[in-house]
Amino acid sequence: MYRGGRPNPLARAVNRLTAWQFSRGAGPDRLVTLEVSGRRTGRAVSFPLVAADLDGERYLVAMLGEDTNWVRNLRAADGRATLVHGGREPVRLVEVEPAGRAPVLRRYLAVAPGGRAHIPVDRHAPLADFEAVAARYPVFRITPDARPD
Template sequence: MGHDDSTHLLHRLDRRMYRDGRPGRPARLMNRLTALAASAGLSPRRLVTLEVSGRRTGRVRSLPVVVADHEGERFLVSMLGEDVNWVRNVRAADGRAVLRHGRRAAVRLEEVEVGARAPVLRRYLALAPGARPHLRLDRRAPLEEFERIADRIPVFRIHPDTANG
């Protein structure tokens, strides 16, 4: 099996773990373990745990996310698009959240306007191979292809939250 064949198989498996844009049982378990490693600082620096209050329960929800750096700023991207709980929770919390990678950092997540998302999305795909099957773009695709999907993929700029830090 060549590189392209094995990559295609992994992408199909990853899409299957997130049927209908929701993580299934294996994906939830993998996310829990990855979040624990990221929180403890045992993962690459770009992999962190996002903690945000649930909009209905108020309970803190945690999940692993990849931080994309672009032009000196840091961003979070929703690889599964608009219809995911963490995006809804961040919006309901007025962008207030915590990022953990060995230590806690209070942050404010500011949604990036659609017209400015494409270069961040391309950078994100370069850093997050697990997101590639969901966005269904090559990380080296022209910027125009990223512009076509930008309205469906939320991107948040990370700011320190000095008021809650």
């Protein structure tokens, strides 16, 4: 469904449905819809994601890598976005340097079975295996956004 790192028409339809479900609060709290301004249109664009928790922090991982639309939109929006799961949470997503991504990637694969097909490391692999691929998968720490719109 993601040949070449891009969703095919079926994947896009499933993503729209999943984003709608997550935003309504379906499933565990880690299932979220990320709303971010489109870098070209400025309109809000929604993406269903899984938030990984680690050491009291929450993170979002781009399982398709650097060239993912939500990552490019987020960078253009200076990290400002909204997470939706029942309620709305304005957030600022802070990109984690590649050197700090490996533990988050391992935790992500533990809680996001859908990501396992896209990150070429077994979820039980040693941390060194995650370090070897960490630079290819952007990771963002979720922080509150207290700035007014």
